[in-house]
Amino acid sequence: MLDWKSLHKTIDGVERILLSTHENPDGDGLGSACAMYHYLKSQGKDCRLIQISDLPYEYEFLNGGEIIETYRSDIHDDWISQVDLALIFDVGDYRRMRQIGDELESNKIHVVNIDHHPDLSDGRFAENFINIKAAATGEMVYDFMQAGNVPLTNEIAVGIYTGVMTDTGSFCYSNTNQKCHKIAMECIAEGVNTSAIYQSVYESSSKGRVALLGLILNKLQYNETGELAWFTIDQTMMDEAGANKKDVDGFTDFVRTIRGVEVAVMIFQNSENTCRINLRSKGKYVINEIAKAMGGGGHKLAAGAVAEGSLDEVLPKVLAETRAVLAQQNGYHE
Numbered sequence: 151m152l153d154w155k156s157l158h159k160t161i162d163g164v165e166r167i168l169l170s171t172h173e174n175p176d177g178d179g180l181g182s183a184c185a186m187y188h189y190l191k192s193q194g195k196d197c198r199l200i201q202i203s204d205l206p207y208e209y210e211f212l213n214g215g216e217i218i219e220t221y222r223s224d225i226h227d228d229w230i231s232q233v234d235l236a237l238i239f240d241v242g243d244y245r246r247m248r249q250i251g252d253e254l255e256s257n258k259i260h261v262v263n264i265d266h267h268p269d270l271s272d273g274r275f276a277e278n279f280i281n282i283k284a285a286a287t288g289e290m291v292y293d294f295m296q297a298g299n300v301p302l303t304n305e306i307a308v309g310i311y312t313g314v315m316t317d318t319g320s321f322c323y324s325n326t327n328q329k330c331h332k333i334a335m336e337c338i339a340e341g342v343n344t345s346a347i348y349q350s351v352y353e354s355s356s357k358g359r360v361a362l363l364g365l366i367l368n369k370l371q372y373n374e375t376g377e378l379a380w381f382t383i384d385q386t387m388m389d390e391a392g393a394n395k396k397d398v399d400g401f402t403d404f405v406r407t408i409r410g411v412e413v414a415v416m417i418f419q420n421s422e423n424t425c426r427i428n429l430r431s432k433g434k435y436v437i438n439e440i441a442k443a444m445g446g447g448g449h450k451l452a453a454g455a456v457a458e459g460s461l462d463e464v465l466p467k468v469l470a471e472t473r474a475v476l477a478q479q480n481g482y483h484e
């Protein structure tokens with residue numbers, strides 16, 4: 151059991167608190183941070199939720215009161231330099247905070263990691279609250295609230311529910327358990343509109359996103375056994391589809407749904423000299439070692455990395471790593 155009471159104590163003893171999550175934020179990181187934001191505000195804390203990326207359109211519903219800020223050095227550095235405490239949700243790796251992490255480090259801020267990703271022993275977190283058995287970081291925020299007898303308000307419940315819903319693939323993935331459903335029940339009791347959240351997250355594709363999906367499906371590639379499927383995205387495709395960087399989220403999950411595919415890989419050239427790598431497994435193979443080898447990390451069945459280099463440089467490396475893992479593991483079972 152994690153000592154959530156000690157975290158309550160730490161929070162009670164400070165005034166100014168920064169909340170953040172990883173780049174390209176998802177429903178779990180944002181939902182967890184939002185739930186905590188509303189709790190801290192109710193406690194009269196001076197807190198802000200600042201993260202490094204643009205807010206994905208599908209999570210606008212979390213942003214009532216425009217509480218989610220995108221980091222800008224000129225706007226935020228002064229404030230960040232004065233914080234007493236930073237709470238980081240679902241980050242997986244300290245580096246995935248980018249400049250926010252650098253600011254926290256250079257100002258020697260007490261940074262607390264709240265996460266269900268494996269502990270990377272980064273050393274830059276002053277405290278780690280890690281529970282790799284939790285289906286979502288949102289579940290851990292729920293545990294934190296429980297430990298402090300904090301009643302769930304609607305706003306807190308919306309954040310927690312969003313975390314659990316998105317990280318369990320709407321209560322379908324293998325990490326879904328009774329506790330996830332119990333949390334959902336309590337959130338619904340607080341008036342959370344579950345179908346509205348579902349629609350916001352999964353039924354708000356832009357036309358550019360769908361056009362891009364068409365392009366990637368057209369050039370989807372498979373290995374000899376058909377267990378591995380991969381696709382690449384370059385700027386030409388983005389331009390042709392009229393898509394933006396946020397539009398690529400979820401494509402790897404979709405490719406994993408193909409019958410016979412065990413591992414799906416996306417490689418997206420997201421800047422001149424970096425590629426974003428996304429890996430998804432149905433469960434037969436553990437794929438976070440591949441992400442690690444590429445400088446990233448993640449869960450056993452869902453992981454990613456941002457690697458230096460062009461598509462032509464990164465693709466062969468990722469494929470070689472992935473093929474090696476498939477050959478080595480020859481079928482992994484939990």
Ligand SMILES: [Mn+2]
Nearest residue numbers: 178240287317
């Ligand atoms: Mn998560």
